[in-house]
Amino acid sequence: MTIKSLSLKRKKTAPHGLSEPTDLSAYRRIVVLTEGHTNPQKAKTAIGLLRFRGGDVVALLDSQTTHQSAAVALAHDVDVPIVTSLADVSQPDALFVGISPAGGRLPPAMQGAIYQAAQQGLDVVSGLHDFLVDDPALVDIASRTGARLIDVRRNGFRETAKHASFREGCLRVLTVGHDCSVGKMFAALEVERELLRRGADAKFLATGQTGIMIAGNGVPIDCVVSDFINGAVENWTLANQQHDYLLIEGQGSVTHPAYSAVTVGLLHGCAPDGLIFCYEAGRTTTKGLDHVPLKPLTDLRNLYEALAQARNECEVIGVAINGRRLGPDEAAQEQQRVSAELGLPACDVYRDGPGVLANAVVALREQVVD
């Protein structure tokens, strides 16, 4: 079944209008484009899609890699084949651009595959700052074939925040961290899954391109006009407050030289009751900015809590350790060390599962709501 047979297929958006609200969760045979970028450092979106929508991904597309398996190329435990041409995939229903580089530019090497997909009438989904709909030649192709060009980051949020009150029974937990790419989306999704497994009414709120591609919708927070960033998050949170637990995907870091604005807008927009602090053990300098040392965890925790409390009673309730640089014994030591240092429950979600953090979230709910 291709996507064309689903109700998701709607009237094409005018190239210069804003996209209609889009639910990306209906695609079932996704090809993920990682052309020239099929490695664990660059294919962050592809890895997220494999982990959390592995059943909907049928292949990675990369004509330049020597690998034939995503598991090998990305050191990942979910596997799909890597194909060198779209023609090698049977009945795909969308092409998702599988990278999320800083600055959000579309690598020129990816253009050919995107054009080819649109020529076949295949929907193309991209989370880059370079919008598909800003390429007139591509728009022209899509208008002839009926392919939809979906720019996940494109948005029309234009409301300022109003310091709204949220439903009392809606507990909001945001993941924050000491840097980019330490596992904030991962921790939020895993805690959501664990709470759902326990029968709770939990929802993950996506705020970044990969999270939106996984959840199907969300706020592309880093592409909102800055006057409306707090408001976009506030309104999205209000729109989901019927749930008992919101697990909100964090972004950046409050001290990140480039992304602190995004981080703070998100923090004040969703007015969390609790924070899960995420960090990568052994990382000492800022991702992509090696001349910028990371701050001590305690300083960061204090800064997050002071900022959050300007809006709502809030504290850090647990720590998600990213232990990918550590061996098993080191990871166990790190867990004990950081838990003692911060006086908080801590776990490596990838190794240990999210149970400890889900417990902390449930305990917070008992304290705040019940």
Added chain:
Amino acid sequence: MTIKSLSLKRKKTAPHGLSEPTDLSAYRRIVVLTEGHTNPQKAKTAIGLLRFRGGDVVALLDSQTTHQSAAVALAHDVDVPIVTSLADVSQPDALFVGISPAGGRLPPAMQGAIYQAAQQGLDVVSGLHDFLVDDPALVDIASRTGARLIDVRRNGFRETAKHASFREGCLRVLTVGHDCSVGKMFAALEVERELLRRGADAKFLATGQTGIMIAGNGVPIDCVVSDFINGAVENWTLANQQHDYLLIEGQGSVTHPAYSAVTVGLLHGCAPDGLIFCYEAGRTTTKGLDHVPLKPLTDLRNLYEALAQARNECEVIGVAINGRRLGPDEAAQEQQRVSAELGLPACDVYRDGPGVLANAVVALREQVVD
């Protein structure tokens, strides 16, 4: 002399392209459009233009007011006539939209005057989020008459911040505050003027629509895509680091429910050496959000310093009191009270002039640079 005879008149920008860098300081016969909004609460941009570019403003345009004088209508000490029609102004060279409402929407009542100006071939300058160039009918008129449509907030900033090093001799001072509209632009401009008067090489860096209309250029920070807000400020600061003193216009407040993202992006982008703290005496709740009490000044100071120091050694060096609600005796008492409370030099710039703050800036330079 109309603007058409100046070199400022350039090739018209394509309506869907980004504006070229524009210097708005060359206009000499500006009509300020305040249609239906000629009062001190709503005509914030008009008041800023009158105070700091009074010599270039020839009239306010408002067909709905009963006043004929800007001084009376705006309780301001610079006066120009209020006209009810563009036809009443001799040889204007531009129409500037003179309001800056939250949310940035263009009031429908202003459309007629803008169309009329464009029909006359007059350049139109607007700082609203509703862009002039997004109105196809207006673009069509302008393309026939040669009028330029200049959207001050429209920008193409697309670089993330790099935690750059600034020239050691370039002292950066940012104005911050407890809320919106407390005098941050005013304090920065007045200190710039005082330093220039003393023969120093000082420059005001505009970050908001009114500041940009006064200075001629700047970063429209609240309209930058949020991923690039820190970067836009960092690059604009680097581009001006040949000056010895940069007085950077602050925005919002670090605890403002709607604008904290903008505030923090600005703070981390310009990496200030010193902060001037601005507040309005007697204001207890957030502007436009009466249900949100303002935080104690000491808490705000601590939060600003903690955030600023994440990027650069920095502290608050002085306080600018906005004493518009106070009588002369109350103002003197407030100055003594707040100076003692915070242990900092303080003054009401409007009443007392900016000398005390300029002294604090010079003293900071001696400490940091010399």
